[in-house]
Amino acid sequence: MQVVNTPIQENEKLNAKSDKVAREKPKTDPINGSHANVGETVGKPFAKHPKMTMRNVDVFYGDKQAIYDVSLDIGKHEVVAMIGPSGCGKSTFLRCLNRMNDTIDICKVKGEIKLEELDVYHPKQDVVPLRARVGMVFQKPNPFPKSIYDNVAYGPRIHGLFERKTDLDEIVENSLRRASLWEEVKDRLHSPGTGLSGGQQQRLCIARTIAVSPEVILMDEPCSALDPIATAKIEELIAELSKKFTIAIVTHSMQQAARVSHRTAYFHMGKLVEVNDTKRVFTNPQHKLTEAYITGRFG
Amino acid sequence: MDFSQIFMVMAATIAMTFFLGRYRALKLGQATGGRKSLNSLPTYYGSLMAMWCGIPCFILLALWMMFDDVIISQAIMQELPQAVLELPTNERGLIFNMISNTAENGARAGAEPYMVAAAERLQSLRETSQLTLIACLASLFLVIMLVVWAKMSAKTRARSQVEKGFKWLLLICASIAIFTTAGIVFSVLFESIRFFQSVPLTEFLFGLEWSPQMAIRSDQVGGSGAFGAVPLFAGTLLISAIAMVIAVPAGLMAAIYLSEYARPAVRSAVKPLLEVLAGIPTVVYGFFAALTVAPFIRDTGGLIGLSVSSESALAAGLVMGIMIIPFVSSLSDDVINAVPQSLRDGAYGLGATRSETIKQVVIPAALPGIVGGILLAVSRAIGETMIVVMAAGLAANLTANPLESVTTVTVQIVTLLVGDQEFNSPKTLSAFALGLMLFTITLVLNYVALLVVKKYREQYE
Ligand SMILES: Nc1ncnc2c1ncn2[C@@H]1O[C@H](COP(=O)(O)OP(=O)(O)OP(=O)(O)O)[C@@H](O)[C@H]1O
Ligand SMILES: [Mg+2]
Numbered sequence: 001m002q003v004v005n006t007p008i009q010e011n012e013k014l015n016a017k018s019d020k021v022a023r024e025k026p027k028t029d030p031i032n033g034s035h036a037n038v039g040e041t042v043g044k045p046f047a048k049h050p051k052m053t054m055r056n057v058d059v060f061y062g063d064k065q066a067i068y069d070v071s072l073d074i075g076k077h078e079v080v081a082m083i084g085p086s087g088c089g090k091s092t093f094l095r096c097l098n099r100m101n102d103t104i105d106i107c108k109v110k111g112e113i114k115l116e117e118l119d120v121y122h123p124k125q126d127v128v129p130l131r132a133r134v135g136m137v138f139q140k141p142n143p144f145p146k147s148i149y150d151n152v153a154y155g156p157r158i159h160g161l162f163e164r165k166t167d168l169d170e171i172v173e174n175s176l177r178r179a180s181l182w183e184e185v186k187d188r189l190h191s192p193g194t195g196l197s198g199g200q201q202q203r204l205c206i207a208r209t210i211a212v213s214p215e216v217i218l219m220d221e222p223c224s225a226l227d228p229i230a231t232a233k234i235e236e237l238i239a240e241l242s243k244k245f246t247i248a249i250v251t252h253s254m255q256q257a258a259r260v261s262h263r264t265a266y267f268h269m270g271k272l273v274e275v276n277d278t279k280r281v282f283t284n285p286q287h288k289l290t291e292a293y294i295t296g297r298f299g
Numbered sequence: 300m301d302f303s304q305i306f307m308v309m310a311a312t313i314a315m316t317f318f319l320g321r322y323r324a325l326k327l328g329q330a331t332g333g334r335k336s337l338n339s340l341p342t343y344y345g346s347l348m349a350m351w352c353g354i355p356c357f358i359l360l361a362l363w364m365m366f367d368d369v370i371i372s373q374a375i376m377q378e379l380p381q382a383v384l385e386l387p388t389n390e391r392g393l394i395f396n397m398i399s400n401t402a403e404n405g406a407r408a409g410a411e412p413y414m415v416a417a418a419e420r421l422q423s424l425r426e427t428s429q430l431t432l433i434a435c436l437a438s439l440f441l442v443i444m445l446v447v448w449a450k451m452s453a454k455t456r457a458r459s460q461v462e463k464g465f466k467w468l469l470l471i472c473a474s475i476a477i478f479t480t481a482g483i484v485f486s487v488l489f490e491s492i493r494f495f496q497s498v499p500l501t502e503f504l505f506g507l508e509w510s511p512q513m514a515i516r517s518d519q520v521g522g523s524g525a526f527g528a529v530p531l532f533a534g535t536l537l538i539s540a541i542a543m544v545i546a547v548p549a550g551l552m553a554a555i556y557l558s559e560y561a562r563p564a565v566r567s568a569v570k571p572l573l574e575v576l577a578g579i580p581t582v583v584y585g586f587f588a589a590l591t592v593a594p595f596i597r598d599t600g601g602l603i604g605l606s607v608s609s610e611s612a613l614a615a616g617l618v619m620g621i622m623i624i625p626f627v628s629s630l631s632d633d634v635i636n637a638v639p640q641s642l643r644d645g646a647y648g649l650g651a652t653r654s655e656t657i658k659q660v661v662i663p664a665a666l667p668g669i670v671g672g673i674l675l676a677v678s679r680a681i682g683e684t685m686i687v688v689m690a691a692g693l694a695a696n697l698t699a700n701p702l703e704s705v706t707t708v709t710v711q712i713v714t715l716l717v718g719d720q721e722f723n724s725p726k727t728l729s730a731f732a733l734g735l736m737l738f739t740i741t742l743v744l745n746y747v748a749l750l751v752v753k754k755y756r757e758q759y760e
Contacts, residue, residue: 103647105562131650138648142641145664154659155649205645212649 042286043276044263047075051216051246052097052134057111059092059101066092069111070272072265074216079238079247081261081278083254085293088267090250094218096120097248098134099127115216132159135214139221141201143193143208148185151193151204152176155212171211179207180237199230206237210245217241219249223256235260254294258282266290302364305429309360309436313353316444320348323451331453339458347457350464351447356440363432371424375417383413487738490731497725498526503732505529509695511715511726526729528736530697534612534705538687539680541616541701542623546680547673549620550627557628558635559657570632577625581685588618588690596702605702610692613701619686626676634668635661667751674748678741684709708733 050073059067066089074080082090092101099120101107113120115133132155143151152172155161162168172189176182181203185196193204202222209217219238223231238247238260251257257264258278265275266289274287285291324344328334334341372395376384383394394414401410401418402425495503506527553573557566593614600607607613638661646656662669684707692704693714715730 098648100644100648103644127647128650128652131648136644136648138641138644140641142639142645144642144645144660154646154651158649158651158655158659208645208649 041071041272041275043274043281045072045265045272045275047073047078049076050074051076051078051116052248053112053114054096055112057093057096057109057113059089059096059110060108061092061104062106066270067096068270072272072275074246074248075262076246077242077244078263079242079249079261080275081257081264082248082250082267083252083257083264083293084267084273086252089270090267091220093267094220094248094250095136097216097218098131098136100131100136102127128159132212133214134216134218135209135212137202137205137209137217137219137222140225141198141205143196143201143204145192145194147190148176148193148196148204149189152207152211155208159212161212175207175211176204178210178237178241179203180233180240181207197230199226199233202226202230202234203237206234206241210241214245216246216248219247221250221252224252231256254282266293268293301429302360305433305436306360309356309440312440313349313356316352317345317349319345319444320447320451321345323348323448324457327451327453337453338456339461343457343461344451344455346461347455348444348447348451350461352440352443354464355443356436359436359439360432363428363435367428367432371421371428374424375421378420379417380413484738487731487735490728491735494725494728494732498729498732502526503528503729507697509711511711511729524726526725528708528733530695531706531708531711531733532736533697533699534691534695535681535707535709537612537699537701537705538616538619538691538707539677541613542619542680543673543677545617545620546623546627546676550624550676551631551669553624553628554631554635555657555662558632559653559661570629573625573628575625576622577629579622581622581683582689584618584622585685585689588614588686592618593690600702607702608692608704610690610704611702612691612705615687615691616701618690619680619683622683622686623676623680626679627672630672630675631665631669634665634672637668638664667754671748671752674744674751678744678748681737681744682709682741684713688713708737712737 052074054070054072057067057070058065070093072080082094084090092107095101096109096113097115097120101109109121115130118130118133119125120130144154146154149172152175153168156168156171162171173182173186176185181200184200185204193201196204202225206217206222223234226234235256238249241247249257249260261278263275264278264281266273266281266285266287268289274281274285274290276286281290282294285294321341321344324337324341325334327344328337328341331337337344375398376391376395379394383391386394397410398414398417398421401407401414402421406415406418503526506525507529508525508527509530510525557570557573561569589610593609593611596611596614596617597607597609642660642664643656646660651659687707688710691706691710693706693710694704695706695711696703698705712730712733715727715733
């Protein structure tokens, strides 16, 4: 599944400079090192054709800083995996990308986040169209207490994406097909979505997200509540979806990151320590902390 | 010494046995090698001792209190002159009262000699009874205490026994409420059956006229009394409906504001304030309705040419609605808060606005719980009395016009039972029939509400 496609090869040059920075490994002990010693991001944080660009992003919960100066690009049709020990700020960072953090009162975001030319955190930017472009799938499947059909139709309805009922039917069917759920539910579209199995519910949530045709899909540990078979299905789906969408996925499973992503970003205590081509991160990590994490020495 | 003093002395003594038991346990522990060799903590031995000594003594005391008076009065009555014994029951009761008065306060002028004699006898019987009681209690206590003391060993499973005893105590407390409810239901049921022996059930349920005034003598005007409960239930329904029209939207929207929009500071200030509404005594609401709202409605109605009676269903319903707002809002607030955040995130993540999320995701998810809360509020409205007595009047009009005065089931029950009543007349008994009906209705409502709420809970667990 490790497809290294063109936009990523083009990234090489851009990132050449920061690649050098990578060689200067911090001297502190990786396990006990405080975040002050993590140093700058090593690897290739930038992309030639970025879909989303994040520059010097800081996130605070009240007085407590959760993300320190993170810069990262996500290229078009790229799958970027975010890994790191629990509490290192992966979810927090992901939720900045479509301003889901707005729902938490004490959360403040600084720095620049752009979706192509759109300034995500511009004070006049309305979150409604933004979230239609940057959809999100959550850790726990959260279908609405409505029918399967209405779950998928919810987004198109609130954004007025269709004119006739038949158009909506089509959107629903296409989304369910893309989420490879159609065959399993086509006979019971009007039974409640909460009646599906966990894996089916998660695919329903994915269908619900792609029904509004977003450009970017954010996934926060989408498989952590699922069994291996359902997980395999979703991973297959991610590969398929990356043809059409740009995907950022948070995961605790390094195998999963290795299977589905083009680039992998390793976070440590709120800092982005290393980003690189997935294969490279897992075979030849450049930062001690990354190495320690993927060899299972802590995390 | 009377029973309460005996009780207090006994309670104090038994409290002492706690320390006795603990002391015994500590001694046992020392003998067999430290506290560790005891089966339970020393305090459990103390509680066990107190429990064993306390329960039988309290039971004896309770039984004595129950039967002591009955037995003594029987004994006294049997010794009264033959002429007195042949009197009807209530007159005999009067005589017995005079005897016991004499016994307590000394002979009055006009007391007959046989009464004085009986009073003396009563006094001495009572004294004997008390002395016997004290002797019985003391010996029972001593015997048990010695037996427990002797049998207590390091192996006694004191903790499990004490916990068993505690479980029973909890069970008894829990059953008090249940038995009381059952008692109320049966007394109301039996009186209602007596009522339905004189007034047919169909007339009560379907009759359109309510005028419970019955002629006491046959030549009196005032008619035979009509016991059709329909106007009362219609009145109840009308007022409750008005109340719900006020309370449901206001309460629900207050709940939505509090749980979805208000900042935490606002929420923590407003929620208790709203709940204060529920703490205002209904009498206060009653005179607010009668003295402020009703005249206001009458005058406003007069201005636009409507004739409004000075006691109207509208006034009572409005005020009742305000009273019920906190019920609806606080229950709805709870269920809205119980809707998982992940559902809201799901909707926000698709680009739904706050109001879309609330209308299309949160409220539908919370709906069963909200309905449950509303049903509980309805049964509260139906049972409300004070506001209606004061603001809606007593006239049993069968009308759907909220500007007229109507009356409700609860109000009629009050008026039927206030004052001197002959207990056997259908007029008085009809109050029980009304009570039974009301009880049935609210019971069904509560049951349905609980079912709905339960179903809601299952959905998210
Ligand atoms: N709502 C919040 N309020 C305050 N602090 C928060 C909040 N959410 C997260 N944090 C803090 O921010 C830091 C990063 O949390 P985040 O949820 O992003 O971690 P994570 O990497 O996603 O962890 P996990 O792998 O366990 O999901 C943590 O220290 C956490 O305590
Ligand atoms: Mg997380």
